[in-house]
Amino acid sequence: MLKPFFSPDKLEVGCDEAGRGCLAGAVFAAAVALPRDFYHPLLNDSKQVKAADREELREYIERHAKAWAVAQVSSSEIDELNILKASFLAMHRAVAQLKETPELLLVDGNRFAPYPGVPHRCIVKGDAEYACIAAASILAKTHRDALMAELDKEFPQYAWRENKGYPTAKHRAAIALHGSTPFHRKTFNLLGDEAGQAKLF
DSSP: OOBSOSOTTSOEEEEEEEOTTOSBSOEEEEEEEOOTTOOOTTOSOGGGSOHHHHHHHHHHHHHHOSEEEEEEEOHHHHHHHOHHHHHHHHHHHHHHTOSSOOSEEEEESSOOOOBTTBOEEEETTGGGTBHHHHHHHHHHHHHHHHHHHHHHHHOGGGOHHHHTTOOOHHHHHHHHHHOOOTTBOTTSOSSSSHHHHGGGO
16 A cells, blocks of 8 residues: 655655656656645556556546646657656656645655755655655656657557557567657667667668
8 A cells, every 4th residue: 555655744746757768759757746635546656557547547646636747858868868867857857847845855766866955765666655656657657658649640650659669579670660760769779689770870
């Protein structure tokens, strides 16, 4: 069962990202502050929640959260920064958009670039432990999936509506056949082999 809070007397904000391991598309992050009485029986780490339930949760979280924000870092920015720094930047951008100033950030994972003026705690598998991090994981995932579904209309050959930009066999086969798009991460091993990678660019 998810813990409601880490600290009982601080305005806590959960942070999580989606899309770090993808070959295409932006990395997304969300920052969420929940009220003390927040509860939804389906809330969990987004990877453990069915797609239809994630959409229900997205709507519920956005309606009932004390504050929430979603931000992204583009594929070209990822290529410039590297994916770890880009993930931290996406979280910083989300926190910066919040209508309330957090007193503590609860960050999923084991590393984070400190946000100016706000203390943080890194929690491994925090999206399965704390409600605010789980809520952030839901928003980051659903907002990213929605963007990939939109991009799929422009580039249907890559099946992004299905694979969301992750390195499936079908996705890599499409890259081998059609080449890369402006939304592919050029510093990633798109084909899964070094010899083929050089032929794309």
